[in-house]
Amino acid sequence: LKLSSHNLCFLGYGNVNRSLAELLLDREQELRERHGTSFRITGIASRSLGWIANAEGLDPGEVAAQPPSGANSQDRHSQSDVRSWLAAAKCDVLFEATSLNVESGRPAVDHIRAALEHGAHAITANKGPIVHAYRELRDLAAARGRKFLFESTVMDGVPIFSLFDQLPAIRLQGFHGILNSTTNVILSEMEDGLSFEEALRKAQALGIAETDASHDIDGWDAAVKTAALITVLMDVSVKLEEIGREGIRNLSAAAVRAARKEGRPYKLVCRATKTENGVEASVRPERISAMDPMARITGSSSYIYFETDIFPGLAITEETPGLYATAYGMLADFVRAVWE
């Protein structure tokens, strides 16, 4: 086994990238011995930390320490923008996990473009770049002989996009599923007796919903994921506003409980179907038949059902994802990018 070594850079240093750094260090031996891949962390950047780079290697624990201490403290704020930071870190692989701007995909799109132009692989957990700039970034990556990968954007790193890389010459006619955890947790908690507000607070306390959860509740997150799947797997350009979208804000707790009692619970369902001219897609609360597997996707679990010409129904269920699921998707993208 030939061993290849890679300089890794983390842009955005919240939950996802911190978990990824931990997971990479935890799996260092397996990556080396089973996948011929070794690494060092040479760049970490975030709004609060600044642009930290050291091509000789950084200690992520040291970097995250407040206040800064030790040998690496001089690396802090050593650069002033993403391009000089990538260069100073001699970056081979960028992990992009800044927060999402649904409307523009910025600044993630710029970060990824900069990484690919620098000659690094770009791996993101950020759905914006796919919805706003998929074709440009895909073609740029191909032209530079680098990879643009984004497995963690849908279903927490369960290999959905990679699965379709394994399905050559298949025809995807449509899909449906439950792709947003926050609303699914809220609906499950409402079925169990909580009000909408109580359920939302519980989801926030569990770390599933963000402080501003309107992005989830109003169906934006599910719509962006639906758009990402359509864009990549169906190769159809779709704008976010073309996806019929309705959130769960107007569902009363009484209606949610009654629906479950009748055996036909409410779920926030994503749907897409190929048409002659493109794709029809929607995100909205639907009452699910008791026989449908979606009826039992509760809490933070998720589900997707693909209709293809070869497999009329191919479904993937993720039950109660682990804490490292999203970070793992990025680790797996790293191996996909560098493993020959």
Added chain:
Amino acid sequence: LKLSSHNLCFLGYGNVNRSLAELLLDREQELRERHGTSFRITGIASRSLGWIANAEGLDPGEVAAQPPSGANSQDRHSQSDVRSWLAAAKCDVLFEATSLNVESGRPAVDHIRAALEHGAHAITANKGPIVHAYRELRDLAAARGRKFLFESTVMDGVPIFSLFDQLPAIRLQGFHGILNSTTNVILSEMEDGLSFEEALRKAQALGIAETDASHDIDGWDAAVKTAALITVLMDVSVKLEEIGREGIRNLSAAAVRAARKEGRPYKLVCRATKTENGVEASVRPERISAMDPMARITGSSSYIYFETDIFPGLAITEETPGLYATAYGMLADFVRAVWE
């Protein structure tokens, strides 16, 4: 896109390889345009046809015609064994689909060994070689720089083995599922009122059960699939006799119907769990909780649930596979083998 061209050989020319030849011709354009892969069929061999080879290309319709006619008839019986046939066909990819000998894996193991030593990729729908010779054939393929692939051996070509190729450094702790269609169809039909014998005849009429269905009914097929998954995905050597095995022959129609009525139906369940010293595995009829997704896997559908450290529950469901599902798995293996 660089176009690569490959000589394909079919060994065994029953349902699976005939469907594969049809599917390849149907998808020729997509394979060429999207995957840079073109092919011609240069070898077809079976007990009834003999060893037919022509490095300039064969017409599969012509070959299968009885009695032989036209220009290719002189290629018939042109060779006397697998090695000279592979050489005469200038074989790049062997599709092995001869009938399975559970006890020895023969002759499939010999065919695959011959193909790899000849310098061809070897793709099989045959579980025997995995259970009996996986490590040898894997290592031989690696030494020759060729691929040994077998996606069609479990769940009709749904990418199960390929999925785990996309899951680096993950730890698989166990799995359970429903992997044998014949017994699942029989159980579903018994629930609907047929006797065991009537249900078996119906499965045979549908082309799902073979004339001698004891291989399915007594749990051998499910046990071989379980052993294949353990061998490849858990990297544990397991012998078929180490898997506790009980078929559905002793279930009465009355018991099967009563179990379904009570909401806890019988299913032939495959299970494997990692232990300190290896793996514990079984195939046997179990009564399934109504809440378990397995309860609604009826007819020819199948299901597998993987327990991993990253994804505590990652499940794949195949609903009512299409006619070309198994052949498709071999087509996908072909693209995996040759696509750079």
